[in-house]
Amino acid sequence: MDDLDWAELQALLAVARAGSLSAAARAGGLSQPTLSRRLAALEGRLGERLMERGAGGVRLTDAGREALARAEEMEAAAHRLSRAAAGRARGVSGVVRVTASRVVATYLLPGPLAELLEAEPALEIELVASDASANLLRREADIAVRMYRPAQADLVTRKVSEMALGLFASPAYLARHGAPRTVADLAAHRVVGFDRSDLIVEGFAKAGFPLPRRFFRLRTDDQVAYWEAVAAGAGIGAGQKPVAARDPRVTPVLPEAELGALPVWLTAHADLRGSARVRRVFDHLAESLPRLARGGAAEPSPGPLARSVAVAGAPDRR
Numbered sequence: 001m002d003d004l005d006w007a008e009l010q011a012l013l014a015v016a017r018a019g020s021l022s023a024a025a026r027a028g029g030l031s032q033p034t035l036s037r038r039l040a041a042l043e044g045r046l047g048e049r050l051m052e053r054g055a056g057g058v059r060l061t062d063a064g065r066e067a068l069a070r071a072e073e074m075e076a077a078a079h080r081l082s083r084a085a086a087g088r089a090r091g092v093s094g095v096v097r098v099t100a101s102r103v104v105a106t107y108l109l110p111g112p113l114a115e116l117l118e119a120e121p122a123l124e125i126e127l128v129a130s131d132a133s134a135n136l137l138r139r140e141a142d143i144a145v146r147m148y149r150p151a152q153a154d155l156v157t158r159k160v161s162e163m164a165l166g167l168f169a170s171p172a173y174l175a176r177h178g179a180p181r182t183v184a185d186l187a188a189h190r191v192v193g194f195d196r197s198d199l200i201v202e203g204f205a206k207a208g209f210p211l212p213r214r215f216f217r218l219r220t221d222d223q224v225a226y227w228e229a230v231a232a233g234a235g236i237g238a239g240q241k242p243v244a245a246r247d248p249r250v251t252p253v254l255p256e257a258e259l260g261a262l263p264v265w266l267t268a269h270a271d272l273r274g275s276a277r278v279r280r281v282f283d284h285l286a287e288s289l290p291r292l293a294r295g296g297a298a299e300p301s302p303g304p305l306a307r308s309v310a311v312a313g314a315p316d317r318r
Contacts, residue, residue, distance in 0.1 A: 009071040011038035020057035092277040093122030100145035103223045105129030107243045112288035147262040154270045160286045161293040164241040165259035168250040170233040190235030195219040
């Protein structure tokens with residue numbers, strides 16, 4: 001069967017709705033011979049009779065009713081596309097509340113959000129930097145950037161990227177203490193760790209290097225304070241490669257170490273799919289985050305140390 005011609009489908013829609021060729025011609029500004037020719041061409045493409053013509057007008061056959069239903073679906077899709085384009089042309093306005101971990105909100109999102117605000121003068125962004133997961137079902141945020149797949153129903157989720165993880169230190173620290181050549185060499189270095197959280201301790205243990213909490217001479221559960229301590233030369237620490245790639249204060253340590261990667265999920269409440277401003281922010285972040293993630297090659301899944309340094313904190317799946 002040849003590819004369908006939209007003009008021929010429009011002829012079918014016009015005649016079916018008007019009830020006759022003459023009425024459809026008057027309503028659409030086309031001649032009866034043009035409509036008749038297009039209908040005949042459509043029937044030839046489909047290999048089926050679509051209409052029975054009589055003195056009282058036209059009557060759709062079973063094949064004609066099926067073709068009409070499909071044509072109406074195509075027409076509706078065309079209208080949706082047209083409305084979306086018109087909405088983009090008009091721009092979007094209003095407030096969109098975005099939540100992300102403190103590291104992502106501090107080091108990765110400002111650039112994409114600045115681009116978006118420049119492109120959309122009427123848009124307002126509320127950025128919530130928190131390692132506690134906001135509950136989208138209670139509308140604590142419109143969009144969430146998370147490092148795990150949300151399990152709640154009534155949410156629209158999309159995995160947009162993976163953030164590769166690595167070990168880093170400041171050049172000043174490495175100049176004073178040298179660079180480790182193996183993971184085992186970390187035992188002779190200062191390593192920045194978590195405080196009350198056992199995630200890093202457990203991660204090293206699962207990787208075959210059990211270390212007591214007191215091994216980490218500087219400990220903090222605040223992810224931004226953690227990264228700033230590493231950048232200041234307090235010791236070697238783990239973090240996202242895209243963050244490190246944009247920070248001239250740090251350099252990779254043991255780049256061959258397999259820390260894996262963290263998945264990046266965008267999430268919004270399903271009821272907000274029809275909101276032009278939420279959709280605009282969601283789509284912009286879906287395009288921007290993979291671009292940011294290209295700062296490092298991502299592994300397919302997180303390893304034991306990767307799970308220990310998840311910048312979103314311990315997942316709260318409420």
